[in-house]
Amino acid sequence: MGTVFLxxxxxxxxxxxxxxxxxxxxxVFFVVAISLFPLGVGPEPQILRQMAAxxxxxxxxxxxxxxxxxxxxxxHADGSLEQMxxxxxxxSVIAGAKAAAHWTVTxxxxxxxAPLLGLxxxxxxxxxxxxxxxLLLGTPILSLxxxxxxxLTLGLRSAGVLLILLIVPLSIPALIFGAGAVSAAEAGLSTxxxxxxxxxxxxxxxxxxxxxxxxxxxxxxx
Amino acid sequence: xxxxxxxxxxxxxxxxxxxxxxxxxxxxxxxxxxxxxxIWLRGRNGRGKTSLLRLAAGLSVPEAGMVSWGGVPVxxxxxxxxxxxxxxxxxxxxxxxxxxxxxxxxxLLHGRASDTASVYQALDRVGMASRRDAPVRTLSQGxxxxxxxxxxxxxxxxxxxxxxxxxxxxxxDGVECINGLLHAHLARGGSVLLTSHQSPGDSAxxxxxxxxxxxx
Numbered sequence: 001m002g003t004v005f006l007x008x009x010x011x012x013x014x015x016x017x018x019x020x021x022x023x024x025x026x027x028v029f030f031v032v033a034i035s036l037f038p039l040g041v042g043p044e045p046q047i048l049r050q051m052a053a054x055x056x057x058x059x060x061x062x063x064x065x066x067x068x069x070x071x072x073x074x075x076h077a078d079g080s081l082e083q084m085x086x087x088x089x090x091x092s093v094i095a096g097a098k099a100a101a102h103w104t105v106t107x108x109x110x111x112x113x114a115p116l117l118g119l120x121x122x123x124x125x126x127x128x129x130x131x132x133x134x135l136l137l138g139t140p141i142l143s144l145x146x147x148x149x150x151x152l153t154l155g156l157r158s159a160g161v162l163l164i165l166l167i168v169p170l171s172i173p174a175l176i177f178g179a180g181a182v183s184a185a186e187a188g189l190s191t192x193x194x195x196x197x198x199x200x201x202x203x204x205x206x207x208x209x210x211x212x213x214x215x216x217x218x219x220x221x222x
Numbered sequence: 223x224x225x226x227x228x229x230x231x232x233x234x235x236x237x238x239x240x241x242x243x244x245x246x247x248x249x250x251x252x253x254x255x256x257x258x259x260x261i262w263l264r265g266r267n268g269r270g271k272t273s274l275l276r277l278a279a280g281l282s283v284p285e286a287g288m289v290s291w292g293g294v295p296v297x298x299x300x301x302x303x304x305x306x307x308x309x310x311x312x313x314x315x316x317x318x319x320x321x322x323x324x325x326x327x328x329x330l331l332h333g334r335a336s337d338t339a340s341v342y343q344a345l346d347r348v349g350m351a352s353r354r355d356a357p358v359r360t361l362s363q364g365x366x367x368x369x370x371x372x373x374x375x376x377x378x379x380x381x382x383x384x385x386x387x388x389x390x391x392x393x394x395d396g397v398e399c400i401n402g403l404l405h406a407h408l409a410r411g412g413s414v415l416l417t418s419h420q421s422p423g424d425s426a427x428x429x430x431x432x433x434x435x436x437x438x
Binding site: 004008011018077085087088221222 | 279283302303304306311312314316317319323328330331333
């Protein structure tokens with residue numbers, strides 16, 4: 001089971017390496033979207049600091065949703081997905097590996113880029129640390145939920161829009177607690193509650209989303 | 223209950239029916255495929271040959287009847303996943319990976335020998351040794367088919383092969399090569415269910431022909 005997880009994970013990473021430009025698009029979108037805010041809202045540090053957490057989190061959410069649409073599409077088109085399902089390994093292991101690879105390629109760069117963008121929005125050091133931690137806990141949730149959406153909309157026309165309609169409501173709790181943690185840190189309040197809830201959300205999605213994804217994939221293949 | 227035997231279990235269809243949308247493709251299909259035998263599934267375009275193969279592989283659920291593997295419905299047959307080699311019309315190779323990387327992934331996924339030597343040997347067997355490091359994207363249609371079928375050259379044990387148009391796009395040399403693999407497979411007690419719109423040729427092993435047309 002472990003070898004299959006690793007095989008699927010490493011294969012997806014290798015595929016991303018072969019398509020570097022495509023793999024970089026989400027983080028580029030993230031940077032561009034965030035740097036538009038100071039231009040649009042105005043350069044007052046006070047306002048930017050207040051909005052920073054929300055801006056970064058919403059941009060991370062959208063960047064993930066944009067990139068996750070194609071998670072299963074190419075495997076579906078070339079028959080790889082059929083082979084994965086027929087291999088007899090639990091579909092949840094494969095779904096988990098695909099989500100983990102998606103997080104490594106998309107989520108991790110967002111987490112790494114976030115502190116720099118936080119500086120751009122004049123965030124305090126405490127808020128930056130909270131932002132980093134909340135994204136570290138939150139972006140895997142987005143990848144897992146996104147994978148589920150991608151499996152549910154597999155083979156449909158306008159799958160991208162449908163995926164956003166399906167998955168964005170589900171990711172609202174992560175957004176609220178993630179951005180909430182940063183705002184709390186900025187105000188000098190305790191962030192423990194926010195992080196506990198975010199951690200609980202991560203555990204729950206890790207347990208449930210791959211199973212739901214594997215059912216959705218089975219249905220999509222029928 | 224069928225007796226437990228050492229050989230490969232029998233794949234059997236009983237009263238099988240398939241529906242696509244609101245069109246019934248076929249009804250009342252019965253066949254059984256014992257170890258060491260091959261069935262050549264025939265029928266006109268759109269008769270449901272591929273649908274039948276997907277039912278047999280357990281990828282879809284029949285409208286009526288069932289396909290069983292050793293007496294157990296294919297979707298619940300525990301041993302089938304390991305014994306099944308399903309080669310669909312889609313190649314399951316990744317355009318951005320090299321031929322050997324793609325094949326190694328499939329071998330690993332299905333628990334077959336996936337070391338470099340085995341993979342190279344399999345590619346050599348289907349005449350793809352010189353293209354083993356080429357990206358799949360650069361292959362011609364026939365080469366792609368050969369690379370897909372290289373999976374068959376990795377097989378060591380008796381297993382069930384379900385092949386959708388294996389001879390498609392192959393030149394006569396390629397057809398010979400696949401027939402050689404089929405001979406070896408049947409000799410070690412494996413079974414084959416394949417579709418082909420062209421005759422498998424003189425070098426093919428003896429196959430029971432099964433025509434899907436009367437079941438429409």
